[in-house]
Amino acid sequence: MSQRQRHIAIVTETFPPEINGVANTLGKLCEGLRQRGHRLSVVRPGQRKAVATNDAAQNLAESVVAVPGFPIPGYADLQFGLARPRRLIKAWKKNRPDIVYVATEGPLGLVALNAARKLQIPVCSGFHTNFHSYSRHYGYGFLERMIVSYLRWFHNRTQLTLVPTRRMQNRLNGLGIRPVSVWSRGVDCDRFTPSKRDPALRKSWGVGERDLAVIYVGRLAAEKNLQLAVTAFERLRHIHPRARFILVGDGPMSKKLQERHGDYVFCGMQCGEDLARHYASADLFLFPSKTETFGNVVTEAMASGLAVVAFDDGAASEHVRSEANGIKVPLDDHGAFVDASLRLADQPSLVSHLRSQARLDALDIHWPSLIEQFENIVFNLHYRETRHAPKQSVSIL
Structure with a gap:
């Protein structure tokens, strides 16, 4: 009351x-x-x-x-x-x-x-x-x-x-x-939900049913430490060449990233139901930022049923339990971030477990x-x- x-x-x-x-x-x-x-x-x-x-x-x-x-x-x-x-x-x-x-x-x-x-x-x-x-x-x-x-x-x-x-x-x-x-x-678990996974959207990204869609959602800006996510993805696709990197957002780094990585999928700013479909249609969520006070995108990704890789800070420090509902790594360990990304790409059974538990835990927020x-x-x-x-x-x- x-x-x-x-x-x-x-x-x-x-x-x-x-x-x-x-x-x-x-x-x-x-x-x-x-x-x-x-x-x-x-x-x-x-x-x-x-x-x-x-x-x-x-x-x-x-x-x-x-x-x-x-x-x-x-x-x-x-x-x-x-x-x-x-x-x-x-x-x-x-x-x-x-x-x-x-x-x-x-x-x-x-x-x-x-x-x-x-x-x-x-x-x-x-x-x-x-x-x-x-x-x-x-x-x-x-x-x-x-x-x-x-x-x-x-x-x-x-x-x-x-x-x-x-x-x-x-x-x-x-x-x-x-x-x-x-x-x-x-987090709004009615809006952000795995049920909004869209095969047609994945197809537009060039991602097949069994291919890996790696996503980043947020501002495309220097303070987001995006180069680390790029490094992790480049290492990942050496092993999984059909994987695609999906970037949702806009910002001052957008033009430079598109010039250097023309094969990435740049979706621009998304909101509402469109944003929810983008989350749910991906598989791995990479969040390399180390300047967040919270980072709402982490809990939105969890609610959408994604396997999250993030630093032990902000929302991840509060809500991600390593090996249980995602993976978080020490703030000063960039190598661990890349290694965690590669590990999830190679362990579909672990990814499946993390995605299910992330959704369940998000329902309590x-x-x-x-x-x-x-x-x-x-x-x-x-x-x-x-x-x-x-x-x-x-x-x-």
Whole structure:
């Protein structure tokens, strides 16, 4: 049974129908909180016309404050937002939230944090993206320490920071960020299911019934460590020449990869039922990224009945049990990642076992229970913070 109705303001630089892990998570969060009777308002950058005309975000929030947005360097399809504090203060004085959840730490998140503090509204932050780690892959590695300092300063000005795994909780504690609580991610097992395997799609990839379809789903970008997946596949197809590598996603590395590997199958960005068919129609899922806070694609692959090879980090650290429902390898061992990929290619009986168990385990990763957990965390925080908050008048800047 839901707690009494509350008003939650979510501040984010990305939101559905944009396609990425943060937007997908926030979409599920908003949907779940509204189903439990709460009021949602969202502050985000204005979306590009092609995105904004998509109706996927309808009914996720009662109100949306769209602020000016500018492309993020290296991520032209995403934006950071800019807003004057007085605009948010005015909006929140008129329709005061019980709590503000800041999902991204960019300029918009900072303005929202300052506005909420002036209004004495409790603020909870989310750590959704390892921006400090990304800097190494875009020629800004020299800024990593500065970015870490900013993230520590930012999150320590909020009452609580939420992370998706216990390992990430320990990492943030090690960076001096406190308090930190774990709020994980669910997976939609009705959408992502082995039953959506499509022989016609496999045929379009050039994959026969008994051939091996190796898939990667995610952004085609430097921070995803894609060269390792390429290395693993190239080794694999020396033994299994009919295997095909399927890449689902887009990003700055897309053109270079297509030029170098014209025989790979590049499917571009997929979503909804089409994405589910792509997952279910493959056999092995290679996920070489080492910069994830979670990695929703890992649990989506498990729900789709794929044999997963991933590093012992993010979602894999929480949900993959080596030799039982997938294979995870130590973060610093690239050789083990390649070896695991080759091993699965040569052991169809093991692959069959891992695929079946991955699906069964994914059925236990429920979004409804995680929405209830989020509700309990943030509303307990609201109660604790407001119970002792002194009264204070606020002027609009």
